[in-house]
Amino acid sequence: MVDPSPPANTPPIDAVSEKARLRAHYRKARRDQVEALPQALRALVLNRPPAPVAALFTDDAPIGLYHPVGAEAPTLGWARWLIEQGHTIALPWFAARDDAMHFRRWSNPFDEDELAPGPWKFPQPSAEAEEQVPGTVIVPLVAFTADGHRLGQGAGHYDRWLARHPQTRTIGLAWDCQLADTLPWEGHDRMLDMIVTPTRIYEGQS
Numbered sequence: 180m181v182d183p184s185p186p187a188n189t190p191p192i193d194a195v196s197e198k199a200r201l202r203a204h205y206r207k208a209r210r211d212q213v214e215a216l217p218q219a220l221r222a223l224v225l226n227r228p229p230a231p232v233a234a235l236f237t238d239d240a241p242i243g244l245y246h247p248v249g250a251e252a253p254t255l256g257w258a259r260w261l262i263e264q265g266h267t268i269a270l271p272w273f274a275a276r277d278d279a280m281h282f283r284r285w286s287n288p289f290d291e292d293e294l295a296p297g298p299w300k301f302p303q304p305s306a307e308a309e310e311q312v313p314g315t316v317i318v319p320l321v322a323f324t325a326d327g328h329r330l331g332q333g334a335g336h337y338d339r340w341l342a343r344h345p346q347t348r349t350i351g352l353a354w355d356c357q358l359a360d361t362l363p364w365e366g367h368d369r370m371l372d373m374i375v376t377p378t379r380i381y382e383g384q385s
């Protein structure tokens with residue numbers, strides 16, 4: 180996908196409005212890509228971590244995932260594989276919209292009934308699920324660059340959580356069409372250590 184450049188005669192735009200413009204572009208690219216993907220292939224792509232990534236999960240540290248919505252890269256295959264390997268996995272959890280993001284345990288990714296929509300409508304574990312502090316977080320994204328920059332949904336939830344947990348390993352999961360040549364950068368943006376797509380593994384420069 181070619182980067183959408185603004186027309187030459189537009190004045191310079193700041194990082195925030197440029198991010199908003201790029202979000203609209205890459206969300207559409209993501210939707211178009213998923214709609215074009217034959218149903219039979221959907222269950223096969225990103226169905227488990229590729230071997231070099233699986234080899235990183237050597238300790239007992241919990242792994243944070245996300246529950247995909249819409250055309251986000253799927254994570255259910257990873258979740259089920261990680262559970263079968265004996266790992267503890269967790270999902271973002273919010274007490275209320277104006278509260279910080281936490282992670283709580285996702286005990287059984289084979290049971291869709293375990294999760295219920297949270298304040299942001301994303302399926303999340305119950306308030307009784309044990310709180311977890313993941314050593315690795317699998318991060319959703321709208322766009323990424325080959326060296327590890329990330330454009331998220333714009334709420335800053337991951338950036339703020341990662342600022343509080345700077346030692347966390349971060350792995351972005353994405354479709355190939357979400358690769359951008361460059362992305363605007365703000366001081367709080369945290370680079371990803373790695374991005375996995377159906378065809379490639381990108382090693383970030385963080």
Ligand SMILES: Nc1nc2c(c(=O)[nH]1)N(C=O)[C@@H](CNc1ccc(C(=O)N[C@@H](CCC(=O)O)C(=O)O)cc1)CN2
Pocket residue numbers: 245246247248251271280299300301319320331332333334335336337
């Ligand atoms: N699958 C998934 N789970 C995730 C995220 C994600 O990007 N994907 N998050 C990534 O951070 C966190 C949730 N963050 C959010 C990011 C954006 C919006 C959002 O787009 N809000 C709309 C309004 C929604 C409404 O009013 O219902 C908006 O701000 O315009 C909500 C939550 C945690 N869980």
Ligand SMILES: Nc1ncnc2c1ncn2[C@@H]1O[C@H](COP(=O)(O)OP(=O)(O)OP(=O)(O)O)[C@@H](O)[C@H]1O
Pocket residue numbers: 198329330331332333334335336337338339342365367368
């Ligand atoms: N470490 C931080 N501390 C305080 N505010 C932050 C921090 N990181 C991000 N923010 C705020 O969050 C808002 C959204 O940031 P940004 O546009 O970078 O989100 P994003 O990374 O795309 O989204 P997300 O992490 O939710 O997927 C901004 O207003 C930003 O100032």
